[in-house]
Amino acid sequence: YTYKGKKYRHAKIVEGYRVGKKVRHRVLMNVGRIETEEDEKRARELLEALKKGEKPFLLKELKIERVKEFGLIYAARRYLEKxxxxxxxxxxxxxxRRHFDLYKVFLYAGINRLYKPGSDNNFAEWLKEVWIxxxxxxxxxxRMLDAVEKRKEEIEREIFRxxxxxxxxxxxxxxxxxxxxYFESSSSALAKYGYSRDEKQGKKQIVIGVIxxxxxxxAHYVFEGNTVDKRTLKQTVEDLxxxxxxxRIVFVADRGIITVENLKExxxxxxxxxxxxxxxxxxLVRKLMTKxxxxxxxxxxxxxxxEGNRRYILCMxxxxxKEELENLKKLRKELERFLAENKDKKDLKMKAYKKFGRAVxxxxxxxxxxxxRTWNYxxxxxxxYLLVTTTEMEARKVLERYKELKEVEMFFRDLKHAVNVRPIYHRKDERIRAHVFVCVLSLLIKKLIERAAGSNAVKELRRIRVSEIRAGEEDFYFVTKLTxxxxxxxxxxxxxxxxxxxKK
Known part of the structure; x- marks a missing residue:
């Protein structure tokens, strides 16, 4: 056609059909303006595709509907299956005998903690953002949480085997x-006030033990919030x-566990x-510490x-x-200043405890x-620090093994930050135990994947997504290009x- 004295070429792909004895045409596709040989070539390719029964789409017809999480879910499923x-x-x-796939709900709940940890309601919402x-x-x-709590001991045992x-x-x-x-609020019998390792005084909590x-x-154990470390050992040893x-094992634990009774156990x-x-x-310990x-x-x-089969290993x-001596020096100055400014003994202990804690x-x-006397000691x-062992390992080897206890500290760090076990909103004891199990499963999945594919694996897999694209009346699902x-x-x-x- 001509516009303002200038000629323009547009292409349409049309189809001829009969109405009685007359031949009519209908437009199948508006190809657009034809300005170059390349445009004409593209128009003919579209025509040939339609003749073969293919259904090509123009770029302007494509719409990105949404982007969904995919990579880690896919990899975890396939890897645990393999x-x-x-x-x-x-x-x-x-x-x-449930009417739905318990395993997949358990698995997805665990993977969810590695993506977007939150409440169970949040998990259900997250599932809408995931390609499954x-x-x-x-x-x-x-229902999954109930089944997990019921089968917890069996699941752990079989995974261990x-x-x-x-x-x-x-x-x-x-x-x-x-x-x-800790809990934000709970009527659970497990939730009790106790020594908080979260430094969340005034909140009810549970105590979690991990092997x-x-x-x-x-294995992991959920104890009432006021449980003292040393009281958990007997149950744990019997379970192992x-x-x-x-x-025949070597049991490695920190100082909170040690009592005469526990050593005998x-x-x-x-x-x-x-x-x-x-x-x-x-x-005895005070004497050996100053050797x-x-x-x-x-x-x-x-x-x-x-002493008998017990060996005491002193480490320095x-x-x-050097750092602790420097800190003690600073602390002494603060203590002396506090005492100089507070001559009245009334409520002094309480004031001192609030300011200095255990340093009182x-x-x-x-x-x-x-x-x-206390200061000099x-x-x-x-x-x-002083270690006690019944092994016949060389002293430095004993220290090296004890240092591996750091792995548990790192596990707890991940439990609280990477999969966000806290805070807990459940009110039923069984659901609280199951919630903790899901978080432990999450870290087991993470560690298995990273052991096989490197410490950056989970992070990289989370970057792989699926784009849902609508073309005409059809939906297509494209995986992002892999690095x-x-x-x-x-x-x-x-x-x-x-x-x-x-394909869906």
Whole structure:
């Protein structure tokens, strides 16, 4: 056509059809302006595609409807299926005879903690943002939690057997530690006021104990919030022996566990142990803590005492000692200033505790002076700690094994931050226990994937998404282009790459 003296070419693809004896035409597609040979070539390609029964679309007809999470869900499902862990858990859930897929709800709940941790309502909402085949309702989530709590011991035992059989873990060394996590509000019998490791005084909490083997959680325990660390050991040791059939192990734990009764408990069960002692309580420990120790290493180690099959290993970190002595020096100045400004003894202990916490032990409230005996002992033990063990390992090896307890601390850090176990909103004890189990499962998945594909794997997999695109009346689902790093992760996991285009 001509406009203002200038000729323009537009292309339409039309189809001829008969109405009686007349031939009429209908437009199948407006191709657009034809200005170059390339435009004409494209128009003819569209014509040929239509002749073959294909359905091409113009760019302006395409609409991005939404983008959904995909990569980590896909990889976790395929990887757990490949290594055989899916079959182990499914076999247990078969006993529940639910009309929906319990395993997938459990799995997705665990993966959700690695994406967008929150309440169960938030999990149900998150599922709408995820590319999955199933429709999962909120009531499915609650039924899953009930089944998980009911089958908890069996699931843990079978996963442990699977990990052991597949040589993912060695069981000669187990690490045990506890943490706490708080509630916003709860009528649960588990929720109690107690010593808060979250520094959330005034909130009810639960205490969580975890057993790790080779950095992987094999068992966890949920205790009432006012439970003292040392009271949890007997139950844990009995469980390790009965449920996991662990007969000869080295049990590694921190100083909160150690009591005379607990040492006897471990010895009666023929468990060797490596435990940290409380530095200030027992007469023997106080005596051993001040024994001479020296060496050229950054951390000096020395066996200082043996009592029957118990060996006491004294350790001193020179850098930590220097730092602690400097902190003590600053603390002394603050304490002396406080005492000089507060001559009235009335409510002095309370004021001192609010300001200095456990450091009030340095104050002699009778004379209102620094307790020099306590002060001098603290200076002597700066940077030192004492381990007790029944193993015959060389002293430095004992220290190295004890340091691996840091893995549990890192696990707790991930439990609270990476998968956000806190705060907890459930009111039923069973649901609280199941909630914790889902969080532990989440970290097990994370650690298995990262062990196989590197510490950056989960982060990279989370970046893979699916774009839902509408073309005319049809929907298409395109996986984002994979980077080399992402392809390498799938290769390390030994699972196939996702298809570029998915079907519902």
């Amino acid at each position: 290594i055989g862990m899916e079959a182990v858990i499914r076999k247990i859930f078969e006993k529940e 085949d199933e429709k999962i309702e909120l009531h499915h989530v609650y 699977f990990l052991k059989k597949s040589k993912e873990i060695k069981t000669d060394l187990v690490f045990y530690d506890l943490t706490s996590t 790790l083997c080779d950095g992987l959680p094999i 022996k009965k449920r996991f059939n662990l007969r 471990l010895e009666e069960n023929e468990y060797d142990y490596i435990l940290a002692t409380k530095r200030r309580n027992e007469r 001479p120790i020296e060496g050229s290493e950054k951390v000096c180690v020395k066996e200082v005492y043996r 970190n020179k850098e930590v000692r 032990r340095f104050i002699d409230f009778t004379s209102l002076k620094i307790d020099e 603290e200076r002597k033990i700066a940077g030192r 080399k790093e992402q392809k390498d992760i799938f290769d390390s996991l030994k699972i196939e790459l996702p298809l570029k285009v998915l």
